[in-house]
Amino acid sequence: MIWEMWQYLTTPTKFTEAKTMGYLKEAIAMAARAKRCQPQWNAHYEHCQQAILQAANRAVQKRKVLILGAGSLNDIPLTELCASFQQVILVDLVFLDSARKLALKYPNLSLVEHDVTESLEWLSSGRDMVQQPQAWLDDPQIDLVVSLNLVTQIPLIPVKWLMSDYGLNEEDADIVGKQLIVAHLNYLKQFSGEVCLIADRNSREFNVAGDVVDEFDPWWDIEPPRAQTTWDWEIIPLGEASNETWQKNTVGVSFL
Template sequence: MVTWCITSCPSYVRRMEYLYQAIALRGRYRRRKHAWQPHLDAARSFILSVAERCVSRGRVVVLGSGLLLDVPIERLAEQFKEVVLVDIVHLPEIRRRVRAYPNVRLLQHDVTGVAKPLYENVRRGIHALPEVNAVIPEAGGDTGLVVSLNLISQLAAIPSYYVSKKMPNVSQDELDAWCNRIRAAHLDALAALSCDICVIADYAYVWKDPGGTVVEQGSTVGDLALPEAGVKWEWHIAPFGEEPGGHAKTLSVAAWHWPAS
């Protein structure tokens, strides 16, 4: 409750529940940190391996910096002249933490470009999905590396939920197609950059019952076609006993390095 009250963010971020979900993620991590640690270590290690191969060490931009759980902030601050941490909301403890690094700054930004227009459409009674406008901030000039961090599967999650609640006229097929455009636009925006690109993303999920039998599985990125990845691992995001019915959820994660062009 305290975090909800003291976090500085735009009204649409609060009312669309981006802030709520950031606080909820913090709670899930505190309960599941042991199960999450291998995934977090793998993500940090991959980011650093890409950083070491970067041609330019001017600026690194991390998209989806979140709670900094999977961001090797100390090492990045040493390796680059500037570190820009981008997310739609930054909790107070994150703002406090980055003060220790003079060359690290936070940027509040929606990389999909749809959140605020969607909120405004609903507020004005316009029941239409906004155009996707994926923008990668701070990616020009001296930027040597852009990291998309466990973000792709989450890009459309809150907008989709908001549409489901507020726009009953939008069909499921129309909503699914819009969500696919959001994810594809992010990849296209990354591919258009000339600097090194690091992408880490979950792409599939599996639910198992307490006996270990698979009861559900599927894609976490809709119909998005991801390139083959040389580095993959599993993220035990909900270990047995954490979810109703005792089920467990595991995500398949992949990582890519696209060298500077």
């Protein structure tokens, strides 16, 4: 708890929304969960790294690679990407000290704090307006873009915020959630280089006997692009959040 508090107080954030809306708190909680669930999460990280390497192989030129939702950097093959691309640009709203320290090892790697929705300024002040993101679309040297375990996460904090702090009703909240996902997909499709989307496809909760007790669609009923490869990620093992249930997500890789 003290370590979590220390990280909260000492992590620099470019965007006020990172703190006010809860992104920093979420990043710290996720880092702690990653440590506790290491055996289950390592396999997922390895799958992500393999998928990114496969995407890198498909890129015909290797000038700049842009990774959106880089977070902890645990799911990124940093050494290989930095060896094959001239510039590696890792984007997230929040980077904890562990990611910042790791990044220092690679001279051609940069961490960029950026809001991939380009809408948080509006949303944080209660305006349910979703913009079409534009960043890096004018950079012809981006040869590979990876959206990394990000698209289904994008709506979660803004929608919760609008509902709790601005009384947005469920119907309008649902529209904002869908708009954020669609805007991200449209954004990715506008890049001229190779684009790889890594994202969860479904989420199931099981009881101790292994029966499905709940299932939800992380895509808010938006149809995701077809996945070429999938794997299961035991995201909440038994005992992590409850002694009665555990959760498994199926993660898929698409090339857009």
